Amino acid sequence: MKRFIVLLAGVWFISSPAWAGGATVSMFIATDSGPGNAVGTITVTDTPYGAMFTPDVNGLSPGLHGFHVHENADCGPGQKDGKVVPGLAAGGHYDPAGTGRHEGPYGNGHLGDLPPLYVDENGGSNLPVLAPRLKVADLKGRSLMIHAGGDNFSDHPAALGGGGPRKACGIVQ
Template identity: 60%
Template structure:
């Protein structure tokens, strides 16, 4: 009888050991590999911006790796935006974590405190997402006839870590990916969010 009790007590210990061996390297909150990029994402709330300051929110943009199994494949920006003008819009990472207005040539300018396009290599050129210029140049954001943007865009040259401490900017017009106007970069700043 005592021999059977010992076997019965050994089973839970064995099961517990096997189960804990299967759960090594897991994040207990997300139940994902703690060393893998899977599941990592950033969420940026976007606001209307005017020369007087920030207005109401126009939604959010969720950013995650384009390939869940490989962080070297770049990142995807998944917009869930509303109340924007229909059409193509310039879309960029800007250098500063601010969406506040600033003053230029004696005039207040919306979200000027965000600075210029993110350009850590100091190229000084606006060449688009696949060019060798600003790292912050992103593909154009498409807004449908109802003012919603839901189509994702991808940036193969960026990582999630590149974005932290910067801002995302949506411009009034389409971007011609040129250093020269008209609409070099997309024109006026209309929506902004800080990446934290």
């Protein structure tokens, strides 16, 4: 297993399975017919400062990608406005408090708002991100979604942060 040294709230940590709780989520390209080719995994571990998401994914477009926990454990397609939408069966962003707000991982909106994933020029991502309001137990029975494009954690100027189409999805077991 990969280990990363991470600075959290001024304290250096080594990410490892030694922290209580963990899950590894297999990620697949979202297609019109359901999950497609595997693109890697995202390992989630509990830390003293929230859930740490450590990606090991490849085959994505370079740049920032919106990253969220979605409400349903389903990466299949769905219908919207008469069109098939890859990954739509995952539902919306996980929002157990019903806030209806998209405020990012440090705000008081959707609990499923995660920091964006950075994908390098070779299409890979392995930089961990921290979700301070989540624990691994919150993710069971949900899905992780990587969107095309970044996310500004606002509904302006574009809805849902302008994150774009659903590109890769994985179910948290």
